[in-house]
Amino acid sequence: MKRRVCVMASAVVVLLGGCTSEGEQSQTPELEARGTVLTTVQPTRQDLVNQISLAGKVTINPTFGIVAPAGGELRFTDRQPTTVPVVRDTWVASVWAGGAPRRVYVPEGSIMAGRLMADKSPVSKGMPIISAKHVGYGIVADIDSAQAYRISGAVKSIKAQIKNGPGPFNCEPIGTIAALPAGTLPEPEPDPTTQPTANPSAPPVFKGNPEPDAGAPAGSDPTGLQVVCVAPAKIKLINGSDVTLDVITGRSEDALVLPVEAVAGSQGRGKVDLVIGEERQRKTIDVTLGISDGKVIEIKKGLQGNETIAVPGPNLPTPPPGEVTG
Secondary structure, eight states, X not given: OHHHHHHHHHHHHHHHHXXXXXXXXXXXXXOOOTTOOOEEEOOEEEEEEEEEEEEEEEEEXXXXXXXXXXXXXXXXXXXXXXXXOOSSOEEEEEEEETTEEEEEEEOTTEEEEEESSOTTOEEOTTOEEEEEEESSEEEEEEOOHHHHHHHTTOOOEEEEEETTSSOSEEOEEESXXXXXXXXXXXXXXXXXXXXXXXXXXXXXXXXXXXXXXXXXXXXXXOBOSEEEEEOOTTSOOOTTOEEXXXXXXXXXXXXXXXEGGGOEEETTEXXXXXXXXXXXXXXXXXXXXXXXXXXEEEEEESOOSOOOEEESOOOOOXXXXXXXXX
């Protein structure tokens, strides 16, 4: 009995030894060295249109933002808002810079809805400072932050198509795409020179500030990122109707382009990896970016057009904790 057990144990050892020997003979397939460039592209030229499709709705009296035309100190006029739309562009504030004012207007057909910043606040160019309401029908489409950076406040034109309704038609963009805080309409500040009153306990009568309209709005509600446009008067609109908007923010003819996957960066500044020599080594260089259609992006400066570019593009370094990059 002991002999049979020994024989079986020997067979198991031989079998295991055979498996190990065969395993040692198998070889691991060769892999490319770490960092080796496997995919490359070359720049090409094409006409490019930055176009974004958005889902919107017909809205009554949509709110939109008006931005500072320059950096400086914001000063509001003492003009009081009313519920009646202005019949011409109306001056409501100024931004003072270098001793000169840059006026800010509420556009024709709208009313001032609120101040988004306090009087005498420092502002930068493009910052929303006033909210306004377009009186009548408008079209509003919500956007996310990625779409906002593609639009970048540079809407060139908008085509609108109402679902099962009129279109396509041109829709005039108004205001900024930035999200707006709540707008306020403070009471007029007292004029230091007042008329005397017969009753000393009665409130003073101010010379310079008009009485506010009893029907004036109380201020505007905050908004998210959105595009607002106004259809031609001949287009019949129904509140709440679904609308598709095609927003064009830029055009470029015979543009030098790369796939977006080959480029790191945005907002005009980017980086690409050149592939150099037989060793196919990477060299990261800076490029100036233009518009994008979501598939390719324009390279305005930094490349001649005959380079070989690695895909994917370079990884941008992660800033240390607490450091803010511009």
